Amino acid sequence: MAHGPSENFFTRWFFSTNHKDIGTLYLWFSFAMFLLGGAFAMIIRAELFQPGMQLIKPEFFNQMTTMHGLVMVFGAIMPAFVGLANWLIPMMIGAPDMALPRMNNLSFWILPFAFAILVSTLFMEGGGPNFGWTFYAPLSTTYAPDTVNYFIFGVHLMGASSIMGSINIIATVMNMRAPGMTYMKMPLFVWTWLITAFLLVAVMPVLAGAVTMMLMDINFGTSFFDAAGGGDPVLFQHVFWFFGHPEVYIIILPAFGVVSQIIPTFSRKPLFGYSSMVYATAAIAFLSFIVWAHHMFTVGMPIAGELYFMYATMLIAVPTGVKVFNWITTMYKGSITYETPMLFCIAFVILFTFGGFTGMMLSIAAADTQYHDTYFVVAHFHYVMVAGAVFSGTAAIYYWLPKWCGRMYDETMGKVQFWLAFIAFNITFMPQHFLGLAGMPRRYSDYGLQFADWNMVSSIGAFMYGGAQLLFLFNVIRTIGWGKPVEDPKVWEGADGLEWTLPTPPPFHTFSTPPVLK
């Protein structure tokens, strides 16, 4: 076994079998995609700054909304958490590396190819995918540009990457724990990732099935989604959301894990209700499989179906509530300090709960008839995706980056970034609730004059939010290159867990012989 990273740049970063280097690759790739998807969002918000068509054509607007969603979900958020999993899981459970290090590198390197294929469609005849990130048939089949085929194979590749990555995580957690690291002693981040990986292995193949059905309908004359042949366009929605609903928990569960690591550190108290957190995570994962059609309340389901999916969806609030109460109770009577990661986590708890409440509103089938496909939905899922997943991802970087590179970030700049992001986020997405309740439909490139004011406010917030991310990038680069050295293995006074017993920064290979836990 090599004792340090290869001297050769290409060998080190392209042929790696090291969980830390591959984690770094995932994180940088994810940030690049975050900026790309963010650029698409900036184009969307610039066009929506005023009513009327100013900057781009409606066809291109459709491509932007579609690509923004796809790049953010599959390119930015998911790889970010896989990157964190790579860095942290082996260090948290006392393993020398991931269980299958070569497959680990394959899972990563598929992604640049998949996204090259997806993004290249923007420059092709007919343009990129323009049917929304949920790619409903027949918009994505009968009426789609030819480039939809590139999209289909791009999705297949992303799926292959996710499945391999998840199998690796499951094998690592099940097989590589240090002696004494029983399941109920695992840090919550490891637990949430184990359950997330299970969800991924279960539903990514269903997504592959959905795009395969599209491929067959488009090119080989089948009629899965064509009622003329006896199929049904609604079938697409069922298959898609059977993947899509667990997918939103795939995105948020690792975020729960991160928050459950950080809040105890800065509250200087152990996590309240550890085992109930584990059970709640498992319960959310189970429920995620049986609620998918709440995305389809207006499609014309039998009443019995509407009622069932409504009540089943509301049940999710129970385990999610358990989590929120546990985070709050962890902070209760703690000696709290407000470092940047903690600020992001507190904002997470508040804003994610807000997004959860709008989710409860949407779960009421009768009310959803009004909200469906409006900006209310857009606002709802950005509260859980951005203030949920992205905030916790940012918190994770601030929290563990000093550990990883042995250098401290600039606290003032971090706090400035937090407040900028927090305020800008709310300026961007809070007004979208009002727009949606007033009836503004999502995915439109133009709107009536009555929506003008709040759209302008939202766009201003979006540009600010984009700026906050550049500040984040600057702070991270500054930390890695010129940050103040940290030597304390614990970095944070209240930190607890195996990763904090390692030297700071950790050597290239850690836990070559496993630690023993009592």
Add this chain to the structure above:
Amino acid sequence: MTDQGSYYVPEQSKLPLGAALGMGTMGFGAAMWVIDGQSATVFFVGLAILAIVMYKWWGIVIEENMNGMVSNQLKHSYVLGMLWFIFSEVMFFAAFFGALFYVRVLVNPWLGGEAAITLFDDTPTDASTANAELLYPGYEATWPPLVTPDQAANGESAKFVGPDQAMSFPGFSSWQRILAWLPLWNTIILLTSSYTVNIAHHAIKEGDRKTFTRWLGITVLLGIVFLFLQAEEYIEAYQHMGLTLDSGIYGTTFFLLTGFHGAHVTLGTIMLLVSFLRGLRGHFKDNDHFGFEAAAWYWHFVDVVWVGLFLIVYVFD
């Protein structure tokens, strides 16, 4: 968890990047291929890259094992990897079985005019009858549907034309017809092959290599016969039964379910064939034969899928 502390973390490797390059090229090439008028060259270049990389990759894994670098703990990682991979395959088939159930149980009756108000009372209402008459007048919901909604409404000008006959169980009317029914033979062949692979498995556990290779060889042959008969059935469907990918939802679900199953049988046969060749070279020991065991698990999995297919697609339709 034995052998703690000697987990083998491999050196840097070019193979993963090569595999990703092969897969990316394949994906790009496949899209070029299906879009009219572009060639399949890029796809096959990608496939070739991937095939070479996989050959080398597994070669290295085998070599590592032969050289004793693979601890029991690492072996267990491979076991977990295979089990969860098979689980992901189960979910892939679940998507297609789910589509079939949804269409058969709900959509088809709705297209024929049944009401979709509750799941418990589907008596046609004025509205549901009017709906069906408006969309596809004259369509009668039967399964298997020999007339598509398109055909019922548009007759000759229909895009989707139903099959002349379905692949159904011919009934107990005559023994000759049952014996001439290929799916029954395919079922017998696959069930037998699961049994023969099991004999091989038990043989290698007892270190009896001769019995192992003999019964594994028989299993591979049974797999090939199955694929041959399946091809025969497809030719029959296309040439004599008018059952094609274009013949509406019946042809769609039939070919996609059996087609993906056939693709998996092909993969399983290749895996068993490789195990057979490795067996001839003496790679497997009584306590160390996971390469074969993984292939055998995979084979049992495709067998179970076939039993599901046989019952749902062929017998109870």
